[in-house]
Structures are given as structure tokens and as C-alpha cells.
Amino acid sequence: MRYAYYPGCSLEASAEEYDISTRRVLNRLGVELSEIADWTCCGASAVEPVSRLLTLALPARNLALAERDAAGLDMLVPCSACYLNHLRVSRECAADRTLPGRINEALGAEGLSYAGKIRVRHLLDVLAKDIGPEAVAAQVSHRLEGLVVAPYYGCQALRPFALFDDPEHPRSMDALISALGATVLGWDMGGRCCGASLMATRRDVALVSVAAILEAAAGADVIVTVCPMCQMNLEAYQSQAHHANTISVLYLPQLLGLAFGLSDGQTLLDKNLAVTDALKSKLRACEAARI
Amino acid sequence: MKKNTHPLISFTPETHQHAVDGGLAAIQGMVRACMQCGTCTASCPNAFAMDLAPRQMWRLLLFGLQQEVLESRTFWLCSSCYSCTLRCPRGLPLTAAMAALKRLAGAEGDHANRKKALFYQEFMRNVEQNGRVQEMGFMCHYFLAMRDPLLPLEYTPLGLKLLGKGKLHLGGSAQRGRLGPLFAKVRSMEGAS
Structure with a gap:
């Protein structure tokens, strides 16, 4: 299995543990990633409030590069905001026939053109559908028995385009988490918004969402995320959300990596902002019990 | 005769030429089919902090009341979760309309x-x-x-x-x-x- 890889800006900075653990886990699963050389920012959630055309042209630039340099491969994106930005280019082009011409006129400034052939895939989609829980289970050396995991999906991997999961009742992480030997927390906050960039512009409002999510996850040992913004909002503002007991928050591929026997260092566990000693000792216990 | 200080509400608002991709008229077009069911408001995780519920804001927008809409903080509180877009029974691109209002307000709004x-x-x-x-x-x-x-x-x-x-x-x-x-x-x- 091979994919064109678009890490996105966060994965080079505040979410480097997401990038490294994604690469290591996919490598273990026999997936080859071919990073798009010279990729640029997709505009994140800031571009749409600034320019309508740029909202499509920025991700289209990366899609054009991938079509040119990695023809025939799907583009794998771990960040949900990057995923949606790239995904909607083809969706909007299909709905408005004047758009491909305008996008390509803009891309012409750099001699690029976008044909609309490339498929955009979220990391979770690839893990759940292309690789699947059986292949994941086959790599597990440290079964995470007794670990209760709250799967947090956030928004933009699920909505508005419901391509690989039920956007109202997301379940795609359940089988992956079970494949690790862990227990899935039954909750209904997996698709609840974390507040996203309101954490910067209206923190008081975003904290209400974060508090509600953290409270609902109280029965879990760890929350797992598939988006750097969700991760940051859930891990960095726990005390400001008046959440009394710290709850650990990991990226999904970090949890996979730990069950695959990767070390804390290999999964960059020390980079996360919320990892409790209780989680660490549970992980040590899983390690000691390994068969 | 008492002077009416409020502009008359028009159901067929004039279309203005705006610098920002069609301005108000284009955004009105996005929500024209709104039937005021309120699913957007009920689905919005940030509605509690808004001064106008999303449903109310779409109505004011369709009335052509640009100033009332731009004075509201509602669209600035959209966190792009797409719950309203997903659930809108009319299939309207409501999250995109929120972003278009941010563009309009940034280009043509007041200092705030x-x-x-x-x-x-x-x-x-x-x-x-x-x-x-x-x-x-x-x-x-x-x-x-x-x-x-x-x-x-x-x-x-x-x-x-x-x-x-x-x-x-x-x-x-x-x-x-x-x-x-x-x-x-x-x-x-x-x-x-």
C-alpha cells in the first residue's frame, strides 16, 4: 500500500508526535508514504473567512503537486482540517462547473494544474478501511488489556462529507481500539466540536465545549484524537476548563504504536501535554503482561 | 407625521455590488430556501453564546438587514463543526454562509x-x-x-x-x-x- 502524504503545518510543529507516530505505525503496517515535496499550507480554518477562491486554490496547489509527482496514489492526510480543505476541492468543483477553470487560472501563476483525479483520504479512513482491524491486531505485541479509551473524532473528519463513518454516531475507531485489546468507552461526545479556533478568538465559549467533552470522558484512561487542533484544545486547556483530574490525551497512532511495542520515545509520548502517571503505569503493566 | 426611522423590510432586497464575492446578495442566495425550522440552532454547539440564533440570523439576512446581521456576534461564533450543514433538511451550505459573513464583515464591517x-x-x-x-x-x-x-x-x-x-x-x-x-x-x- 502506498499513499501520497500531506502532513500539514501543525505536524511539523506543535503536533510532531502525530507525524512521527503516524509514519512509524504505518511503516509497521507495511504502508509506504511518499511525502508531497514542496507542499504548502492548505489555509486551515483561517482561509475561508478571508478568501473564497484561495480556500480552494491553496489545497488545489497540493493536489496538483500530488497528481504530478505521485500519479495514481491516494493522498493521505492526518489533520482533519487539512483533510476537509483538500477533500472539498473536488466536491465543490463537481457542484460548480466554473470552479475548475478559476482554480486552474490561479494555479497557472505557478505553472500548475489540477485535474481532479486524486482521492483525498483521512488517516482514520485508511486505518479503518484500507488496513483494517485484523492487520492492526496482527502487529500487537503489548495488548492494552483493561485500558479504557474514549475515541474522539471531532468535526471535520466526519462532516460535512460522511465518507467513511456515520457523522452522527461515529464508530470507525471502535474496531481499531478493540484490536489493541483495549476497551472502548461508550459515550456520545466523540463527534462534539472542541471549539476549534474559538479557543483563540472566544476562549470562554470553546472552554464550555472542552469541559463537556472532558467530563463525559471521565470514565476513560485516555482520550484518542485524529486531529492536531482537537488534540491541542483537549490537552492544553484542562485546568482552564476547570477539569479537576487530568485526563490523558493521545493521538490514535500513538496508542497503536504503544500496542505495537514501540517505546515512549518512539511514539514521542513526552511531547504530549496531558499524559498522566496513572496512564503510564497502566501502559507499563500491559508491557509486563505481554505474551 | 412621525418619521419612520427604520427601513422598510423588503422581501426582495436590492442586490448591491460588493467587493466581496457578491456580498450580501450571494449569501442570501445560499440560504434562500431556509424554511425556518431551527435545526441549525438546535445543532449548534455555540448557540448558547450567540445573540441571534442561527435561524433568526438567516431570516434577518433574507430581509436584507445587513447592518443588523453584521452587528451580531453570531457568525463570529461559528467554529465550523458542520453540524448544521449536515442536518439542514434543505441541504443549505450554512457553515459556508457563516464563513462568507465573516468575509463580508472583515471587508465591509465596522471597526469591531x-x-x-x-x-x-x-x-x-x-x-x-x-x-x-x-x-x-x-x-x-x-x-x-x-x-x-x-x-x-x-x-x-x-x-x-x-x-x-x-x-x-x-x-x-x-x-x-x-x-x-x-x-x-x-x-x-x-x-x-
């Missing part, structure tokens, strides 16, 4: 609106310069643009946490200037349309 748009504009300025966004540089410029000495203090706890994790660093510069031509082209195309 323009200030709220700075977060997004500073982010995009950083992207234009660096190709890949440089988180720390962006936040520094955002603080400067907001001219609020207390704002950086709100970020001190986070900044210290990230510093402790070795996550505060200047990013690479390999893509610096890469997006200049694309931004310039888009600017000229949007200015001409």
Missing part, C-alpha cells in the same frame, strides 16, 4: 468587525510569507495587530507548556515566498470579479 477578522487575516499573511504557517510568528504578529497588551498573557500558560516540550521554534524556511505568485493571482482575480 474588522478587528475580529484580524485573527484570520494575520494567519493568512503568515501563510503567504512562509508557505507553511509558522505558529509562533503568526501568534506574535496577531498580538501586535490586536494592540491588546493583555492578550499575550492569556497565552502564557500554553506558551510555557509548549516551550517545555520543545515545541516553540521557528519553522523551516524552504517554502518561504512559494505562495507569493498564487496569492497575487487570486487577489487580482477576486478584485476583478
